[in-house]
Amino acid sequence: WGIIPEQSHYLLATNKGLYKLDPYSKELLPILRFSDSLYRTKDDNIVSIYRDHSENIWLGSRSQGVMKWSAMTKRFSHITGTTTPALSNENVWAIHQDKNGDIWIGTENGLNKFNISDSTITTFLFNTDLKSVGGKQVTNRIFPNNEDPNLLWLYGGAGFFQFNKTTGELTRPYLNADAEKLIKNNWFFGVHVFDNENILFFNLDGFFSYNANT
DSSP states (O other), X not given: OEEEEOSSOEEEEETTEEEEEOTTTOOEEEEEOGGGSTTOOSOOOEEEEEEOTTSOEEEEESSSOEEEEETTTTEEEEEOSSSSSOOSXXXXXXXXXXXXXXXXXXXXXXXXXXXXXXXEEEEESOOSOTTOOSSTTOEEEEEEOTTOTTEEEEEETTEEEEEETTTOOEEOOOOOHHHHHHHXXXXXXXXXXXXXXXXXXXXXXXXXXXXXXX
């Protein structure tokens, strides 16, 4: 589901927990499983992984919210839909820390801003119709906007947008006619934002580079 490069190895987020891969010896070692933690969940899927500015590893689950793991102390903290503070949804697809230190957590229903300093959560894009599937409430990927710290790039159930952290509004980037056809009607199998002029994605039509400024 995700990879974090370390100095001498890689951390791999998989459907069976977190693993360490040594690229030199080709050795694959299990590091942790949710089912081995105090929370005793049966689902070991780690569907998102992120290392924050303090070197903590954040692990998004498919049904149990997000867990913060300190590699130094080997201890967990856990945020779900029933903890205080609470997430808007237990399915965590995306995690990102902005320059202010806030952790943004994208779920199946709602985008959550976790304030590290006071441990509060503010929820955006939440759909009160819990039977609704897909749409703007789903956030699958989160990227910074390097030209404006008040904006985030989001990819999810309704497509590719810029998100205003102050107003909570979504804005679709400019697309010419050809780009509109490629993006509007196709699901992205992968997307990565290097900067506003180098946004890479691939879908059924191929692999593309998108320049949001032009």
